[in-house]
Amino acid sequence: MSTPAEEAKPLAKKKKKVPFDYSPYIRGGKLPHIWCPGCGHGIVLKSLLRAVHASGTSQNDVAMVSGIGCSSRTPGYVDFNTLHTLHGRAITYATGLKMANPKLKVLVITGDGDALAIGGNHFIHACRRNLDLTILVYNNFTYGMTSGQTSPTTTQGKISTTGRHGNIDPPFDTCTLAKAAGATYVARGTAYHFQELEKIIFDAFMHKGTSVVDIIDACPTYYGKYNKYASATDMMEQLEKDGTVSVKQAEKLTPEELEGKLLRGVLHRSERPEYSEEYGKLVTSLQSKK
Amino acid sequence: MAVVEKEKRIFRIEIDPRLCKACVICVDFCPTDVLMINGNTVAVKNLDACNGCQLCDNRCPDFAIQVFEE
Ligand SMILES: Cc1ncc(C[n+]2csc(CCOP(=O)(O)OP(=O)(O)O)c2C)c(N)n1
Ligand code: SF4
Ligand code: SF4
Ligand code: SF4
Numbered sequence: 001m002s003t004p005a006e007e008a009k010p011l012a013k014k015k016k017k018v019p020f021d022y023s024p025y026i027r028g029g030k031l032p033h034i035w036c037p038g039c040g041h042g043i044v045l046k047s048l049l050r051a052v053h054a055s056g057t058s059q060n061d062v063a064m065v066s067g068i069g070c071s072s073r074t075p076g077y078v079d080f081n082t083l084h085t086l087h088g089r090a091i092t093y094a095t096g097l098k099m100a101n102p103k104l105k106v107l108v109i110t111g112d113g114d115a116l117a118i119g120g121n122h123f124i125h126a127c128r129r130n131l132d133l134t135i136l137v138y139n140n141f142t143y144g145m146t147s148g149q150t151s152p153t154t155t156q157g158k159i160s161t162t163g164r165h166g167n168i169d170p171p172f173d174t175c176t177l178a179k180a181a182g183a184t185y186v187a188r189g190t191a192y193h194f195q196e197l198e199k200i201i202f203d204a205f206m207h208k209g210t211s212v213v214d215i216i217d218a219c220p221t222y223y224g225k226y227n228k229y230a231s232a233t234d235m236m237e238q239l240e241k242d243g244t245v246s247v248k249q250a251e252k253l254t255p256e257e258l259e260g261k262l263l264r265g266v267l268h269r270s271e272r273p274e275y276s277e278e279y280g281k282l283v284t285s286l287q288s289k290k
Numbered sequence: 291m292a293v294v295e296k297e298k299r300i301f302r303i304e305i306d307p308r309l310c311k312a313c314v315i316c317v318d319f320c321p322t323d324v325l326m327i328n329g330n331t332v333a334v335k336n337l338d339a340c341n342g343c344q345l346c347d348n349r350c351p352d353f354a355i356q357v358f359e360e
Contacts, residue, residue, distance in 0.1 A: 016359040017301075017342045031309055031353055038313035042351025194348045220313075233318035236349075 025049045025059070030077045034070075038224075038232025040217025041071050041138055043191035048107075048136065049078070051201035055105075063104045065094040067119060069111035070145045070219075071138035080107075088118030091126045094133050102276040105205065108135040113143040116152040116172050127181035130209045131275040135183075136201065137174050137212065140219040141239075148222025159226040174214035179268040185211035186268040191218065192240035193264065203266065209274050216240050216262065300360040301340045307331040310354035316346035 035041050052062060062080040066072035068087035075082035081104070085093045094108045115123050115137045126133060142160055143149040150160040152172045159166060178186045185207040189197035197215065204211035218224060218235035229235045247265040250258060303324070310331040317325045317332060322339040325332050325346060332355065334340075346355050 017344065018358065019344060019347050019356040022353055026353070032311070033352070035351060037311035038315055039351055042353070043349055046348070046351075046353070191351075192349075231318070232313050233315055236315070 020046075020050055020053075022046065022049055025053070025079055026077060027079050033077055034073060036219075036221040038218065038220040038235075039070065039144075040140060040191040040219070040232075040236070041074065043194060044136075044138055044197065044215050044217055045074055045077070047189075047191075047194050047197040048201050050198045051205060052080075052107075054198070054202050055205055057105055057205075061103065061105055062107065063094075063097055064107045064109060065090050065097065066109040067111070067114035068145070069114045069138075069143070071109060071111040071140075072114055074109045088114055088120075089122065090114065091119060091122040091133065091135065095122075095126065095131060098131055098133060098276055099279065102132075102280065106133050107205070108133055110135065110137055111144070111151075112137060112139040112141065112153040112174070113149075113151045116174065116177070120152070124177070124181040127178050127183040127210050127212065129275040130182060130184055130272045132208055133210055134201075134204045134207075135178075135210065135212045136204075137214050138217055139174060139214050140217050140223060141171075142219050142223040144219040144222060148219070148226060158223070161222070161226075173262075174212065175263070175267045178210075178212035178214075182210070182272070183212045183268070184209035184270045184272055185266070187212075187266045188214040188216070188244070188262060188264050190216040190236075190240035190244055190264065192236045193244075196246075196264070200266065207269075209272060214262075216244065299342060301337070301342045302358045302360055303334050303337065303340065303346075304356045304358065305332055305334070306354045309352045311352055313351065315349050315351065316355055319345050319349050321345065 059080050064075045064080045065083045066075050067090035075084050090108050090110050094106050098106045139153050141154050142151050148160050149162040150167050154167045157166045175186045185204055187200045189200045204213050220232040224235050244262045244264040312327050312330050324336050324340045326335040344357050
């Protein structure tokens with residue numbers, strides 16, 4: 001026997017499609033943003049805003065902290081509590097903020113240069129402590145803001161301002177590094193896979209402890225131009241769509257087929273005591289001894 | 291045999307020329323070739339073909355295009 005709800009179904013009109021309304025999250029009058037035509041940072045920002053919206057967190061309870069770089073310009077556009085700090089130091093400011101006010105949901109926006117070169121030390125130690133931060137690494141394989149120098153994630157053989165004959169440095173894998181350093185949620189997404197990215201950022205945001213998301217996106221102006229990609233779309237197809245495979249797809253592929261591809265999806269998840277809570281317990285126990 | 295005609299869904303595409311940087315991403319990814327670049331901004335060339343998938347909006351880095359169902 002069918003329930004009344006089931007009977008009513010065919011009559012119910014299909015819901016009309018409405019676009020996501022970003023306006024409550026964007027500071028009035030701040031758009032257009034400074035990013036170049038086709039820069040992936042804007043696409044990532046949209047996935048991020050949808051993820052925060054889906055979490056139902058009040059904008060007043062979110063703090064966004066960034067360092068310096070094109071990616072790090074993000075906080076200037078959004079209506080959260082925001083801090084735009086020094087190159088490489090986003091995680092240090094975020095640490096202070098979270099320790100002073102553990103109720104805040106703290107998002108760190110950082111580039112591959114900001115997080116892994118000048119800020120590499122802060123990055124590994126945040127992971128080690130398992131402080132509840134959501135660290136989003138906008139990984140465009142280059143220093144965009146300063147015109148396309150080699151970064152710690154630049155692929156071998158690729159051209160940059162500081163590597164005119166092709167990069168010989170083996171790159172860091174952000175996720176392997178984060179996991180080894182102790183982060184308890186580690187994932188990778190891309191701007192191309194905007195829906196999957198939204199889901200990953202949502203999970204990272206909800207996770208208690210240090211979460212790191214390596215987000216592959218495109219810098220058409222420098223990395224794209226130097227390495228002869230035809231357009232922003234071409235970069236999204238080659239680097240993000242064809243350059244990555246999901247963890248699930250990877251299970252069916254041989255090591256040869258996986259060569260040169262980055263894994264996408266949740267790469268590591270574990271539970272460990274969270275740093276600001278441990279600190280809170282220590283404070284309480286010392287106060288009770290007085 | 292009765293031919294049941296699928297109700298045609300109608301969409302409206304809103305473009306903000308102040309925000310669009312003509313990066314071509316939406317034009318390239320639109321599965322039904324609805325969009326084109328006209329000078330410094332994107333424009334609609336064949337609204338009838340729009341299926342409302344919102345790929346253009348989701349991959350637009352500039353908050354410049356939105357698709358509404360009428
Ligand atoms: C202490 C210090 N050193 C160097 C710089 C110059 N600088 C500004 S942004 C940047 C790199 C940005 O690259 P990344 O973090 O990958 O971000 P993107 O611009 O690619 O988004 C550098 C080296 C600086 N601002 N401060
Ligand atoms: S220089 Fe590169 S990273 Fe910076 S805004 Fe332009 S495209 Fe984006
Ligand atoms: S909604 Fe889909 S079909 Fe319509 S213009 Fe956008 S990408 Fe094309
Ligand atoms: S993706 Fe956005 S900025 Fe690029 S052409 Fe389309 S509407 Fe304009």
